[in-house]
Amino acid sequence: MSPNPATNFRHLDDDSAWQAVQTRNSRLDGAVYYAVKTTGIYCLPSCPARKPNRANVSFFVSCSAAERAGYRPCMRCKPAEAAAAPAWALRVEKACRLMEESEVPIPLADLARAVGSSTHHFHRQFRSALGITPKATAAALRNDRVRDALSRGATVTEALYEAGFSSSGRFYSGASAALGMAPDSFRKGGASEQLTFATMPCSLGHVLVAASTKGVCAILLGDSADGLAGELRALFPQAILNEADASFAATAASIVALVDRPESQSAIPLDIRGTAFQRRVWETLRKIPAGETRSYSELAAAIGSPGAVRAVAGACAANKLAVAIPCHRILRRDGSLSGYRWGQERKRALLDKEKS
Ligand SMILES: [Zn+2]
Structure with missing residues (x-):
């Protein structure tokens, strides 16, 4: 058989495409189209029309490619309409959404099952749709999530945990490229804000209470006031820290009471910061x-x-x-x-x- 210059489908070889036509494999609808020289029309692999002779068939990656080569769409399988939202595209889209919504990496087999496909087909469809593998897509989504978490003020370690990275080494190896700068510099780029804080002795040593305009954002326990102030600076590196005046006394006292009696419910408003x-x-x-x-x-x-x-x-x-x-x-x-x-x-x- 002579090579066909119109065959431009990069992800599926002709033998696999022909196999799809012979089995009327709807999973490959939209991933490949076949055109028949003797009729001048092109079809989806699942077209119920009579199976063509292999010698008369060429394959195309899109409807427009088939039409540029002079073929008309089949009236039975309507390939142009199917191309608008083929089943495989919906599967790939759903898979991306699942990966985006999941807090942890989803194994390929689970992802394929969730979208109703076999692992092998799913991997191939995904790759032909997006040009990258599901694994690489998941890695890119994790990078996005790390970037989100860092910009919300989480520490690098917190951001890594949330994004599902199993080791920080793996993250750092790709992080500078993904963020455009080193993670620590990215995190420190946030605007300054004012926090009020006070340290007091309590039944567990010392307690530091820090508050923003929204509520208490840190309650830290330790042996010394100085040590706690240092911990606060490390937690909020971009904040301006102000020692409290008398107006903060009631808030501070209620936190000391909470530490002494942890079973008591506190009505103090909290400013909970995290991913x-x-x-x-x-x-x-x-x-x-x-x-x-x-x-x-x-x-x-x-x-x-x-x-x-x-x-x-x-x-x-x-x-x-x-x-x-x-x-x-x-x-x-x-x-x-x-x-x-x-x-x-x-x-x-x-x-x-x-x-x-
Ligand atoms: Zn057809």
Whole structure:
């Protein structure tokens, strides 16, 4: 058979395309069109018309390519209409939406199943539609998400957890290209804002309370006022920090009371800063009653992402509002304390207070 110069379909070889025509494979509708020299018309692979003779068939990547070569659309399968929204395009679109909405990477086989395709076909259709693989698309979406999280003020580590990166090394290797600059410089580009803060002794050592105009944005526990002020600066590198005056006394006192009696519900308005995923984790944390505990996997299941245990642990570790968001109520599955941003002794003390 002589090479056909009109055959310009790059992703599907002629043998596969011919196979699709012979099996009337609707999955490839829109991915390839076949034209029949003897009739002068072109069709979708699934066309119910009589199967043509291979010697008379050539393949095209689009309706317009077939028409440029002098073929007319078939009246039975109406390839031009099908091309407007072929099934494979809807599948690819749906897959992109699922990847965008998912907090964690979706395995290829799950993605294919979710859009009603086989893994092999899905991968091929996706690649021929977008020119890149599902895996590369997921990586690009993660980069977008990291960029979003960073621009909202999350730390690089928090942003990585949320975006589903399993190691920061993998992120950094592609990050500068994706962001146009190094992640830390990107994060620090935000506008300055004013925060008011005060540190006071409490039953767990010292507590620092910081507030924006919207509400309390940080409650930190530590051994010294100086150490806590340093932690606050690290958490809000772009903010201007002002020591509180007397008008802040009531807010500060109510936070000290909360630390002393963590079971008491506080009416203090909070300014909860975090990525969408972190906020979902933190909101669920706030529903755990005092005196009860959960494991990381129970928490992951409660937010509807049972596979995201690691990201959930990352969100707990990123909590900036001690006691008000009770991350101290999360234990390892075996009941052991696990980590706590402000020290295991304080975690144990908080749990003991809630038990009594
Ligand atoms: Zn047809």
